[in-house]
Each structure stands twice: as C-alpha cells, then as structure tokens.
Amino acid sequence: MPDIDERSTALRPTRQRRAITDALFVATDFQSAQEIHESLRGAGEKVGLATVYRTLQAMAEAGEVDVRHNPAGETTYRRCSDSHHHHLVCRGCGRTEEVTGPAVEAWAHAVAEQFGFVDVHHTVELVGLCAACAAAGR
CATH class of the missing domain: 3.30.1490.190 (Ferric-uptake regulator, C-terminal dimerisarion domain)
Structure with missing residues (x-):
C-alpha cells in the first residue's frame, strides 16, 4: 500500500488526473485501464499507461471509483454514486x-x-x- 505522500501525489489535480476523471465521467460502463488509456490517446491526451494505472489505483483506494473484475479476470473501473452500493x-x-x-x-x-x-x-x-x-x- 502506498504511503500517504504517494497517495496524495497520485490524487493531485494534475492535467493527467483530470483527463482520466473526465474519461471515467463520460463512460457508461466499467472500463479497463487499457481502454481508458486508448480513449485518452484517441482524444489527443498525452497520458502514459503507467500513469493511468497508478491514478486508477489511487482513486480506487480513495473510494472515488468502483472496481470489478470482468469474466476474463481483468480489473475494470467506473465512477459510481457516492453512497455505498x-x-x-x-x-x-x-x-x-x-x-x-x-x-x-x-x-x-x-x-x-x-x-x-x-x-x-x-x-x-x-x-x-x-x-x-x-x-x-x-
């Protein structure tokens, strides 16, 4: 588990984090880190795949996204409601x-x-x- 400083860095409102957050906001279903990365690249955003993974992990730990594993076992992410569900x-x-x-x-x-x-x-x-x-x- 990352220490507080690493988690704080991953959740800073950087350009990359805003782009990832925006991509999750418009998505209608759970997406893998690779799918999010591809959509960002398609939109002209310069965000590395490692940054996408690191940011999604930090967002999951902070409770900002829900995480599920698809039938193939791949981790997927989606912004969900703020209440427990x-x-x-x-x-x-x-x-x-x-x-x-x-x-x-x-x-x-x-x-x-x-x-x-x-x-x-x-x-x-x-x-x-x-x-x-x-x-x-x-």
Whole structure:
C-alpha cells in the first residue's frame, strides 16, 4: 500500500488526473485501464499507461471509483454514486446496475460484531443475465 505522500501525489489535480476523471465521467460502463488509456490517446491526451494505472489505483483506494473484475479476470473501473452500493452484473453483456442492500449491510455488521471485528468493508457483486440476454439465449 502506498504511503500517504504517494497517495496524495497520485490524487493531485494534475492535467493527467483530470483527463482520466473526465474519461471515467463520460463512460457508461466499467472500463479497463487499457481502454481508458486508448480513449485518452484517441482524444489527443498525452497520458502514459503507467500513469493511468497508478491514478486508477489511487482513486480506487480513495473510494472515488468502483472496481470489478470482468469474466476474463481483468480489473475494470467506473465512477459510481457516492453512497455505498453493490452491483448486479449481466454475465452476457456486462451491463451493471448499482443496488443497495440493507439486509446485506445488517448481516455484514452482525458478522463483524460476532467475531469482534471493526472498520469492516465489503463488496457484493450479484451476477446473472439481464432480460435482453436471457431472451437472446446467451
């Protein structure tokens, strides 16, 4: 894990970070670092792939982006709502919906308390088929 100084540097409002943030803002779905890098290059932005990876990692650690792994195991990123949520993901087309789960939150809190854990974080991802993919027989 980077120390505070490295994290602060990665989250400074540099031109590159603004470009990455803008690319995430206009994206409608989760994207890999390579996809973000390609879209930036296509838009004429000079941002190195290593900078994209480093910035996305810092943004994920700061809770500014959500992270999920696609079926191929590749890490993907998307700007999501500010509130705590989970994802419902279509395994056919990759469509992702943000969902809340009060029962999951209560369960996570109860399990943590039962075992004496504090400051617990969790991620829940439900995977299935959206109606369109199910109808298409994917």
